[in-house]
Amino acid sequence: MKNKDLSVTSPELRVKSPDSPDDLIALLSKKVVGQSAAMKHIVPYVHMFQSGLSPEGRPAGVFLLLGLTGTGKTRTVEAIAEVLHGNAKNLLKIDCGEFQMEHEVAKLIGSPPGYLGHRETQPMLSQQQVDTVASPNCPLSLVLFDEIEKAAPSLTRLLLGILDRAKLRLGDNTTVDFEKSLIFFTSNLGAREMIREINPDIGFQGRLQRPSADLASRMEGIALAAVRKRFSPEFINRIDAVVTYHPLDSVSLATILDQNIAELQNHVNTRLGARCFHLEALPESLAFLLKKGTSEEYGARELKRTIHRELTQPLATLVAAGSIPPGSRVMVSLSQDQTSLVITAIAGGAAYKRRPLSILIVDDNKDLLLFLEQLMKKAGWEVLTAPSAEKAREVFARSTPSTVLLDYVLGTEDGVTLGLQIQLMAGYTDVIIMTGGELAPEEEMICRERDMPILRKPFLDVDVLNIIRSRSHKAAARSAS
C-alpha cells in the first residue's frame, strides 16, 4: 500500500465541506479537470451518507471508475479525501498490483491463528486501518482498490463479501465493518481498444475538441464490455455506479498545466522560504509544454512527466547551483530552435519591461462597449474591442490578449460558446462572461468547470475592475517580457 504524495492541503479545506451537492461537484471538478460527469455520479452518495440516509448493511457507496490511464481516476479519490478530510492521504489505498498472486492476499486479511507468521502479519484491511482514514470532520472512510484488473481472483471473491454485507472476515476471525465507507475500484480495462477507437477521430481537429457524446458512449461500451469479460456478474451487480472517464482534451490539459505551474510556485515558496523567487512562464513556453505533454496513451501523466523533465528538473539544477538570486523573477521562455525551454533569472531590482496587459471586450451594445473600453484604458490596459463573435475571433487570433470579457448575448451566437472556442485557441486565456439574465444550468456548469467567472449585470465599474484584477496576476506573469 503506497500513498502517493501528490497534493498538498489546500486552504479551502480548512472550512467545512460544502453543503450542497452542486458545491461539492464544483469543488471536485476544479481539482479533477474535465470529469464533472464522474463527480455527478459519486457526490450524491456522499450526501446520502451525510444526511444519514445510506442503506444499512452495505457500504455507503461502491464505484467502479474506468477509462484511459492518466485521466484522473485515482486523483478523484484523493480529491474527495482532500475535501472531506482535509488531506489527500486520508484514504486506505490498496494497490491491487501487489496482490496478483493468491498467497499475497493473506497480507490483506492476515493469516489464521496458529499459522506460521500469524503474529507478524498485521492485516492491511483491519478495522483500525479503516477507522484511521476517517476524520473528526467526517466519519466516512474512503477505501480505494486501485487497478483492480491486476488482482488475484481470490481477492475479487473476498471483495464480494464487502460489497454484499459491508463485512470482511479477517484471518483471526474478527470482522471489519465497511458501512461507513465509500469503496472505489479503478481499472483501465479496455484501454487499448479505447485508444484504437479514438484514434480515427483524432486528427488535428479531433484532438482540440471535447470528446463528442457519441465517442463518450462508445468508450463506455468498450469499458463495460471489458469489465464484463473480466469480472463475474455478481461482482458487477453490486456496484452502485460504473463511471467512464473521458480522454482529456486540450483545454483540460491547459488547465492542468496551469494548476501544475501554480503548484510548482507554491512548492518554491514553501520549500525555499526567504530564498524563493517568482516564476513567470511565457505563453510560448506553456504552448511548448502542452504540445510535448499531450498523449492519448498516458493522459495527464505525460504532461506531468514533461513538466518535470523540461521545467522542474532544470530549475532545480539552477537552484542547487545558486544561479537564482532570492527574490528574482524567473522567466521561462522557448529556445531559438524551439526545442527546449530557457530559464532566465532577473535579479529583484533589475529593470525589465512589462508589456501592458491586454484585454478584448466583446459586446454588441455599443454604449456598454465604449464605457468598458474607457474604463479599462484608464486602468492602464491595452484594449481591443469587437461588436460580434465573428469579429472577436478575428481580433483574438491576431493579438491573443491575456484576458477576454464577453457578453453572453452576441446576436445569434453566445459568449459561453465563444469563450470555449477562445480557450481552445489559447488555453491560458482568462475568459469572463457578462450577462443580464440567467444562464442555463449546463452553461453555469461549463463556466465553473472551465474557470470562466460570470459577471452579472447591472454591475459597477469597480465590480469589473475587481473581477479582472483578481485574475490578472496570472495574466501579468504571462505577458511580462
Ligand SMILES: Nc1ncnc2c1ncn2[C@@H]1O[C@H](COP(=O)(O)OP(=O)(O)O)[C@@H](O)[C@H]1O
Ligand atoms: N482530470 C485531471 N485533472 C487534474 N489532474 C489530473 C487529471 N487526470 C490526471 N491528472 C494528474 O495526472 C496524474 C495521474 O492521474 P491519475 O488520477 O493517477 O490517473 P489514472 O486515471 O490513471 O488513475 C496525477 O498526478 C493527477 O494529478
Ligand SMILES: [Mg+2]
Ligand atoms: Mg490510477
